[in-house]
Amino acid sequence: MKRTFLIVLLIASMAATALAQSIGEASAKYDAKEYKASGELYEKAFAKGAGSTTDYYNAACSWALAGNKDKAIANLQLAVDRGYINLSHLKQDTDLNSLHGDNRWKTLVQNLEKKVAALEANYNKPLKAQLEKIYQTDQEVRRKISTVQQEHGPNSPEMQALWKEMSETDDINKKAVVAVLEEHGWPGISLVGPQASSAVFLVIQHSDKQTMEKYLPMLKAAAEKGEAAKSQVALMEDRVRMNNGQPQLYGSQLRMNNDTEQYELHTIEDEANVNKRRAEMGLEPLEEYMKRFGLDYKVPQAGPAN
Structure with missing residues (x-):
């Protein structure tokens, strides 16, 4: 049996x-x-x-x-x-x-x-407007990265200035979003709409380890109620695990290999079953995800059962 x-x-x-x-x-x-x-x-x-x-x-x-x-x-x-x-x-x-x-x-x-x-009609419209503005500032600075790197190089003064701008923007956004979380809890889709709700995820995902750890349970609870995307939970949980030196679960996090100077996947727990877990969280197969970074990848086969 x-x-x-x-x-x-x-x-x-x-x-x-x-x-x-x-x-x-x-x-x-x-x-x-x-x-x-x-x-x-x-x-x-x-x-x-x-x-x-x-x-x-x-x-x-x-x-x-x-x-x-x-x-x-x-x-x-x-x-x-x-x-x-x-x-x-x-x-x-x-x-x-x-x-x-x-x-x-x-x-x-x-x-x-x-x-x-x-x-x-049921949205908190002032909060929605506030968070959508934060969404724009979070994404606007990040959209500059590829162009600045290509035009000036990854170690150029222009690139360093952009990293500084991003850090300052993230600090401002973090203070605003943490204040929202402490007052409202996780602002779900039914309260502010999908883009404004995603702004909260992005800002916390771009913050420090302690902040992510503090608000990950709140994000999980929102996702269980359909108020946030499961994929957001997967990405934040992987980043928290990586920051703590643990294997990730969903394969969303890459790291730079200092020897090869190439990006590679952070270690994955039970890697043979990673695509099953990704599918459960609404994520594409890892092979397709890795193609976005110009990397070929194949999920290893599971070993023989004991």
């Missing part, structure tokens, strides 16, 4: 990993501009039970770029039905431009506008 139970768990683990890989493959096809193939891979994954709100939205983008308006609209509607509410992004996303003349697009946008208006 015990052996049968272990086999069932193994099969379930393999299935979850396969589904996560299917979504990752669909995303990779999109990146390669093979939009029809991307849409088809999303459909196969959805048929097997995979798919988050974001996945359905991304599938819609693939189908729109492939010229299939029917499937694009259908996947957009599924994304909205599952909770997609980022109206401003929807309207500005150039991937969906081909749908704008379709009456179904107009109806979907109008219905989403009504849904968002109803949600925002």
